[in-house]
Amino acid sequence: MSDKVMPSVPPARRAEPLQRFLFGGVYGSVLASALAAALGGEHGPLDPGYDAAWxxxxxxxxxxxxxxxHAIAHRTADAASVTTSAVRSMLTEWPLVVAALPTVAALFGSYLRWWGEEGAIDVALTMNTVALFGWGLWSARAAGRSWPASCRVGxxxxxIGLFIIGANVLTK
Incomplete structure (x- = not known):
């Protein structure tokens, strides 16, 4: 074992990547659900490939x-240039995009004619609602909550997902 003492990372800083991941997961799931719910009611031919891309x-x-x-709001007088810190901050938002991929995949499956676009939207809304439960459960467990409390958070x-589904039903 080495005599070298490693600097300790504060617990709040260590948890930051997990917090960003969970935040991005919830945000991306809600955003993808809202976008998917807005589809399908347009006039004219359905275009699930276009919808998946958008x-x-x-x-x-x-x-x-x-x-x-975030980069602009937390701008500091550090040595990193604003451009570098902004790009770095934007790249840390990847979980939001990853959380939307199941919705994109469902719509792309419709583009490939595996199922209809309305079915793809229903599947995406259901998957995202289940994912939201999972994100809530995971975040509560990571915060040290008990299983029953974590299930309530989930x-x-x-x-939120059920609200989007309900709004989708009511508006169509």
């Missing part, structure tokens, strides 16, 4: 905007 583009743009807003998160 869900992905919108999520990438949202991730970039969120990262850029259920509250899933309510």
């Amino acid at each position: 869900v992905l583009v919108a999520c990438i743009a949202s991730a970039a905007a969120h990262g850029y807003a 259920c509250v998160d899933a309510l």
Whole structure:
């Protein structure tokens, strides 16, 4: 064993990547659900390939905007240039985009004619609601909550997905 003492990373700083991952997962799931719910009611022929591409583009743009807003809001007098810190901050938002990929995949499956676009939207909304439950459960467990308390948090998160599903049903 070495006599070298490693600097300790504060617990709050160590948890930051997990917090960003969980935040991006919830945000991306909600965003993808809202975007998917807005599809299918347009007039004219359905174009699930176009819709899948736009869900992905919108999520990438949202991730970039969120990262850029953080970089601007937390601008400090450090040695890193604003451009470098902004790009680094935008790249840390990758979980938001990853959380939207199941929705993009469901729509792309519709583009490949594996199923209809309305079915793909229903599948995406269901997957995202289940994912929201999982994100809530995971975040509560990571915070040291008991299983029953974590399940309650997961259920509250899933309510967001159910709200989007309900709004989708009511508006169509």
